[in-house]
Amino acid sequence: MSTIHNLNVNFKGTTFNLEQGLDAEFILMSGKTLLPLPEPGVTYLWESSELVRVHRSQQTIQAKTQFLSFGDERIEIEPLKKYKTVRLLRLSVSTEWLIENNLRDSFAQIKNLYDFVSLPSFYESLDSQLLALVRNTDPSRLNNNLRLKSALFNYLNSYFEVLKSPKVLKNDRLKIEWVVNNYMLQFEQPIPTITELSNQLSMSESKFKYLFKEAFGMPFYQYYQQKRMNEAAEWLKSGELNVTGVSQKLGYSHPIKFIGQFKKLFGVTPLRYAKGKE
Structure with a gap:
């Protein structure tokens, strides 16, 4: 059952244990809800089937379907008035799992989702039959569905593949950091040329050279x-x-x-x- 606790909310949930350190939970909820705090070393990736208002301590209220929670930040969500209930997908990802799958650096960049152009949506990735199943079935009855479990793995693969591409980044600072994290921590392989890196980042060579020197105080090479x-x-x-x-x-x-x-x-x-x- 879900670990969300709010006496004013009706909810049901079920958990898929995908791998050690990687879980997925489907939750049916209504009303304004205070989300649970992640355990140390764990980040929650949330996706709602419908738009919800996300109340964060240091940000204005945003209407969205995807958001993250980590650390001790308190987050409340609230369905828009036209939705009586919404279905949440919560992915629990541990730091150990990220390290084992060489995804720690890529994942670290999404602490602020506003720096990304777009990330894959789980609900949009489903075919019509599976989407109807998720929308219309009591979440507590989904835990033995192998098709749904397979869809979760496919979604996660596409999600993290997107994170590995710098083209989803819309913040120039993060693009430059991506170059350092991906090419300047291991030195066995030759580094791409400035032309190749500029193409990967979708920017001109002159802009790349300027941004890099501004960030690190010296030319790229x-x-x-x-x-x-x-x-x-x-x-x-x-x-x-x-x-x-x-x-x-x-x-x-x-x-x-x-x-x-x-x-x-x-x-x-x-x-x-x-x-x-x-």
Whole structure:
């Protein structure tokens, strides 16, 4: 049963345990409702079958069908007057599940849904037969429906695939952060060119260069090279890799090229740097 508690609300719910750390709950509710607070390390993704008014402490009241709740923020929702009841889908996503599925960085960007052009809708993804089932069936009787469970997995796949694409972002700052999060945390693969990145972000090359330098205080390739050399320094300092190993991991065709770039930034060769940290 649902964990929403409000004596003025009639509700019924059922939960699908999709995977460890990933649950979906269907809830039938009416009246103004105070949503439950997520447990630590969990974020709730909410979608309503109809427009609801969302009351948040730091925002004006918004009429919408999709919203998130996380942390200790109190959120109340209220169906528009023309809807006596609405059906809510609540997806509970744990941080551990996001890490295991390499989605933590992508998911972190949607804390403010207003920065996104659009995200997939679960109810709109259903065929007419399944949509009628969800709209007309007591939620407590849905938990054994395999078609509905399959539809939930398909929806989640499409939802997170969209998050991986920067084109859904409408905030330039988030687009630049997306580049850093997706290409400057791992260095084994060559980074795309500025032309390729600009196309991915749907902006001109000149705008990309300007925004990046404004955000990080240096040109794109200089920042990228500095990040690579700092990572190399950490590997050398820990003794995890020798100079040849670091060079190979960074994708250099020959250690000499790596040694030259490293010395340019740190003033010493990688070998001397490693010995100095012993």
